[in-house]
Amino acid sequence: MNELELTRRTRTHIEQLEDPRVALHREVVEPFLALRDAASRAGLDVTPFSAFRDFQSQTQIWNRKFRGERPLYDRDGNPRDHASLNEEEIVEAILVWSAVPGASRHHWGSEIDVYDRAAMPENYRVKLLPEEYVPGGVFERLAAWLEENLQRFGFFRPYDQDRGGVYPEPWHISYAPVSARAQAALSVEVIAGALQDADLLGKQVVLERLPLIYRQYVANVGTPPEPQRLA
Ligand SMILES: [Zn+2]
8 A cells, every 4th residue: 555545545445346335445355255254154244334435534524523513422422512622622532433534544445344234123223332232232243253253354353442542443343464554554754744735624733743643543453363364
């Protein structure tokens, strides 16, 4: 991946599938379909909720949250009062749940947020909340199956536990051979370069704190348990 691909300002590394509908790094297509196949034999329909996301859409998500058009939550999932926060506090609040554009793992095409369509009651709307993936939750079986089988297909969960950075995301899976390369290549300088011309609200605050943001939210993630599948 080159710098533009890393920060997702181009989509030359991405392949668009129709069934299931998802955009992935070309090296991730086969392993993901193999994982889906195995899961379907266990009665699960592993469906992508969100995978590849470009710089522009990440910027839109960020700016909507910054303006208060989308809700901000604290670490416990309680809504925060946008009007009472200053710019620094807004940036902090966004970062718990969303990445700075250019620093999102979803730019790489190796990351997929998944749910189990087979487990859903009719008219169910997926929320992507921890409560859906814990014992008793609608996607409990998916979470257990992933835990058991992810690794066989080269995937792992970078947000498996609370490390004081991004909140745990049991639905977020990452294809290690591709994401390990991207992670190693992504630096504060690369992200700053991607942000230079961006229409990002709070950009000054973000640029000033970028080394800290990088340490707390970008580098502070789980790693694949076994390196044997790394290409
Ligand atoms: Zn995700």
